[in-house]
Amino acid sequence: MPEPLPVAFTLSATEGQARTGRIDTHRGEIRTPAFMPVGTAATVKAMYPEQVRETGADILLGNTYHLMLRPGAERVASLGGLHDFMDWQRPILTDSGGFQVMSLAKLRRMTERGVTFRSHVDGSSHELTPERSIEIQTLLDSDIIMQLDECISLPAERKEMERAMELSLRWGERSKAAFGDQPQRALFGIVQGGDDPELRARSAAGLRSIGFDGYAVGGLAVGEPQEVMFRVLSEITPELPSDRPRYLMGVGKPDDILGAIARGIDMFDCVHPTRAGRHGHIYTRFGVLNLKNARHKDDPRPVDETSPNRNCRRFSRAYLHHLVRTEEILGAMILSQINLSYYQELVDGARQAIAEGRFEDFAAATRAGWSAGDL
Numbered sequence: 001m002p003e004p005l006p007v008a009f010t011l012s013a014t015e016g017q018a019r020t021g022r023i024d025t026h027r028g029e030i031r032t033p034a035f036m037p038v039g040t041a042a043t044v045k046a047m048y049p050e051q052v053r054e055t056g057a058d059i060l061l062g063n064t065y066h067l068m069l070r071p072g073a074e075r076v077a078s079l080g081g082l083h084d085f086m087d088w089q090r091p092i093l094t095d096s097g098g099f100q101v102m103s104l105a106k107l108r109r110m111t112e113r114g115v116t117f118r119s120h121v122d123g124s125s126h127e128l129t130p131e132r133s134i135e136i137q138t139l140l141d142s143d144i145i146m147q148l149d150e151c152i153s154l155p156a157e158r159k160e161m162e163r164a165m166e167l168s169l170r171w172g173e174r175s176k177a178a179f180g181d182q183p184q185r186a187l188f189g190i191v192q193g194g195d196d197p198e199l200r201a202r203s204a205a206g207l208r209s210i211g212f213d214g215y216a217v218g219g220l221a222v223g224e225p226q227e228v229m230f231r232v233l234s235e236i237t238p239e240l241p242s243d244r245p246r247y248l249m250g251v252g253k254p255d256d257i258l259g260a261i262a263r264g265i266d267m268f269d270c271v272h273p274t275r276a277g278r279h280g281h282i283y284t285r286f287g288v289l290n291l292k293n294a295r296h297k298d299d300p301r302p303v304d305e306t307s308p309n310r311n312c313r314r315f316s317r318a319y320l321h322h323l324v325r326t327e328e329i330l331g332a333m334i335l336s337q338i339n340l341s342y343y344q345e346l347v348d349g350a351r352q353a354i355a356e357g358r359f360e361d362f363a364a365a366t367r368a369g370w371s372a373g374d375l
């Protein structure tokens with residue numbers, strides 16, 4: 001078996017802080033800016049893997065926390081790894097699990113060593129350390145793995161932001177040591193520091209001296225206003241190596257994504273498009289449509305007859321309203337596909353616009369379309 005390709009990042013064009021390029025992995029390329037659909041429990045909910053690919057996704061997310069509880073990392077490894085388990089043969093990025101422990105698990109105890117917690121599934125007790133998180137992500141055979149970190153919500157006291165940032169740096173060191181030398185996989189560090197510029201700069205400098213294949217901006221999309229997120233991004237992306245991918249974790253809505261691309265971010269993940277789809281909200285060029293709303297019940301028009309996505313042309317709004325109101329499974333399937341396709345159309349448009357030096361106009365025109373009405 002020939003040595004698999006090492007992970008490599010190539011920039012092809014920039015416009016201000018915005019960049020477009022590609023990450024090459026031995027399972028395929030990732031075009032950036034990239035939107036990564038979330039596949040929490042080894043599935044992008046209500047979608048076959050080939051349908052996820054058809055929306056334009058190059059990479060999807062798996063999750064250490066969920067998979068370590070069910071079906072278990074060792075079980076997935078004995079079944080050939082996450083790619084074969086879910087039959088997605090392109091790149092997968094896995095989160096380290098810390099964020100989900102803090103948002104989902106019960107009886108959590110955070111110590112220097114790691115975090116102990118009880119499963120939200122069956123109450124069994126578990127421990128996640130930097131070493132165990134790297135081991136689990138390696139057992140899953142993930143292509144891009146994340147250091148274990150501590151993400152705190154905002155607003156927070158500066159002392160608390162400093163404590164979590166310094167702990168995350170020490171865990172970054174330990175994650176890197178546990179990762180060892182695996183050229184076919186990439187290990188990303190995660191910048192913390194809340195909304196404090198000095199703490200953020202210390203975190204970025206600390207991660208750079210440890211040395212990672214990519215740098216995630218964590219600790220955002222945790223309840224802060226959009227302008228706080230944008231300010232932190234404007235301050236921190238220049239502190240990150242320009243020749244490595246930058247991943248903004250958990251973001252976001254289309255407007256957040258455009259603003260973050262303009263501030264130098266290359267990768268995004270968010271549960272929103274799939275979750276909103278399951279709740280009857282769809283993203284269109286004209287903005288968000290709430291198909292639960294009774295005003296759609298007699299509307300024979302398709303969602304968007306100009307859309308390249310056939311599902312936006314073939315079904316009436318009245319039909320989609322009916323599926324949502326009756327909670328038919330097909331409703332979740334169609335709306336998830338519509339939203340993921342819209343997100344991929346958005347980042348694909350951004351990639352092309354940056355390559356042609358017209359990203360600012362693209363972003364302005366896209367935002368104008370959302371408020372042009374005709375909903």
Ligand SMILES: CNc1nc2c(CCNCc3ccccc3)c3nc(N)[nH]c(=O)c3cc2[nH]1
Nearest residue numbers: 038040062063095099151218219220221249250
């Ligand atoms: C929504 N806002 C938000 N999400 C954040 C996440 C999770 C990113 N999504 C990963 C995921 C994977 C599978 C299933 C579901 C989610 C973070 N992860 C880490 N490790 N650190 C963060 O600071 C951090 C901050 C976040 N803010």
